[in-house]
Amino acid sequence: VEYTTDVVVIGGGGAGLAAAVSAHQNGAKVIVLEKMPRLGGNTILSGGAFNAAGSPRQVAQGIEDSVELHYTQTFEGGDEQGTPELVRILVENAYPAVEWLESLGMKFNDEVFTVLGGLWPRAHRPSTPLGTGFIDTYQEYINATDDIEVLLDTEALELIVADGKIAGVMAKGLKGDVIVHANNGVVLATGGFAVNNELLEAYNQSWPSLAGIKSTNHPGATGDGLVMAEAVGANLIGLGDIQLLPLGDPNTGSLAGNIEKGVENRIFVNKSGDRFVDEGARRDVMTLALMEQQDSFLWVIIDSSDYPTGDEKNNFNESMNELVEQGRAFKGDTLEELAAAIDVPAENLVKAVEEFNKAAETGGPDAFGRTLFERKIEQGPFYAGARMPTVHHTMGGVEINTYAQVLDGNGAVISGLYAAGEVTGGIHGSNRLGGNALADIAVFGRIAGESAAAKK
Ligand code: ADP
Structure with a gap:
């Protein structure tokens, strides 16, 4: 037609x-x-x-x-x-x-x-x-x-x-x-x-390797427009600048399931229960720091201020109770219980939260340079969600x-x-x-x- x-x-x-x-x-x-x-x-x-x-x-x-x-x-x-x-x-x-x-x-x-x-x-x-x-x-x-x-x-x-x-x-x-x-x-x-792994690997100048990496994007994000534009003489710039997020679902790369509602009231810890970065930093800074942790893996740790009953929804229209039921988030009435549920050393997780809370009182900057704070993490139950690097934006x-x-x-x-x-x-x-x-x-x-x- x-x-x-x-x-x-x-x-x-x-x-x-x-x-x-x-x-x-x-x-x-x-x-x-x-x-x-x-x-x-x-x-x-x-x-x-x-x-x-x-x-x-x-x-x-x-x-x-x-x-x-x-x-x-x-x-x-x-x-x-x-x-x-x-x-x-x-x-x-x-x-x-x-x-x-x-x-x-x-x-x-x-x-x-x-x-x-x-x-x-x-x-x-x-x-x-x-x-x-x-x-x-x-x-x-x-x-x-x-x-x-x-x-x-x-x-x-x-x-x-x-x-x-x-x-x-x-x-x-x-x-x-x-x-x-x-x-x-x-x-x-x-x-x-972001979903075209061939182009990602060909252009990547930002990361050690993107082989096999997952993405937050929809399946149509394959870069067709670049090919069409280049064929008529368009200038392509900055193709090596590829954005990763530290908050992909470990199985799918998707942002869905992310339990954070904003950046002020949550911390990231690694598999040892230790913080490792300013969680209010640039996306590339956080993702690079995450790549240095064991298995490039983090837990988002929050209290229940944003989810008083658990029926409240995250930014992706999923309720906390639903995520916990599905095994996509973990819950503990105390930090010790949460640590047991996600298999990290309790003393480290408790210490990480205590130090965050001290900085939240003064407004920082804390040892990682963090300055974005609102509340302390103190209101049980506590929640954790697993996250890994994922390609988000080109x-x-x-x-x-x-x-x-x-x-x-x-x-x-x-x-x-x-x-x-x-x-x-x-x-x-x-x-x-x-x-x-x-x-x-x-x-x-x-x-x-x-x-x-x-x-x-
Ligand atoms: P933006 O945020 O810039 O709007 P998106 O990735 O959200 O970018 O949207 C781009 C849209 O273009 C998607 O819906 C995608 O399926 C569509 N698209 C990509 N390549 C083609 C193509 N060759 N022909 C028609 N639609 C396309």
Whole structure:
């Protein structure tokens, strides 16, 4: 089959759907191509943390923050490898993107929090589980118009070039070839390559070895967009910058089952029951430290403040009682009982918690340099969850400018080609802050849609 539209979006994750809605708001007809049988990409699996500084929610909680601090933490947290102009666009447009999502009907909780490796309490949490709120919001917008069409089970294979411009996409659907002509251009929003072990091993410059490593990502994160973009001359940057998290499920790599609700009130211990890192540090710092522990294995240790009855849910919509029943978390009425349940020396676990509690009283920094504290770990019962390194995000990708236009190796715009989200490089540098990806995909998805609608 053949279609003609204004803007073709490849990828129906958070970036692609933001681009589709934004292109439509700016007057374009849109077709979204999604290779999986459903929309949502990694956003659906994520804990939903969306960093935005300068939010009235922060003011209400007495949290000091600024766009400038968000900029500095993002840029320095990525070892100054990000592109300053893109980082600036991200932080300046993050809170406006929250407002944009709200204008589309999305609901966020009043409380902001610090997400793993987010370094600061500026994460906004959707009121519905995981990242479903984002995708449902876009889906409702799409349902309400005839001018955005979504083709599921449709895998983009190649960009069509005509008269020196990107003019459409060759794809494959369940019933055969699909050709979509684009009057304005194509937005590449295909995500990263966290589940493509071949590419991970080929590009990896960040870690000793990634052979056989698992991932938090959905199965569509195979890096197709990089191949399509490179074929039309796009410049690929930062591909060696691969983000691992220390909090993957040991069996699946997934973030599901993680018992922490925020970073302030939990510690990590190794198989000897000893702490080994600042648990409020950058993601790469924590993961490297974890790789030095026996079997690269940690226990997240918390008390029951976040789970007073055990029926309360974690960030992945699972209740603590359900996790304990399934053997995916462990419980002890005292720290000694918990130590016995997870087979670590009780005296070490008790000492680790005591020292953490002392630091929590003063606010640190403690022996590991930790400064993020809220409460002590003292309210029984106590809980533990097993975690290991897992691939989470690929920071590198297609080079873009501040209009989300794709650039070639000479820094020139490739006419008609736009990109947003994890397929792009240059925003997060060598290490992405937790909570910055959902902000990134909304901010740059929105810009890409606007640019494509305007034929910029
Ligand atoms: P982002 O966070 O940047 O939106 P995601 O990985 O969440 O990235 O979403 C990317 C989406 O693109 C996924 O739903 C994925 O299945 C889809 N996708 C990846 N490659 C292709 C392709 N070749 N054709 C169509 N869709 C694709």
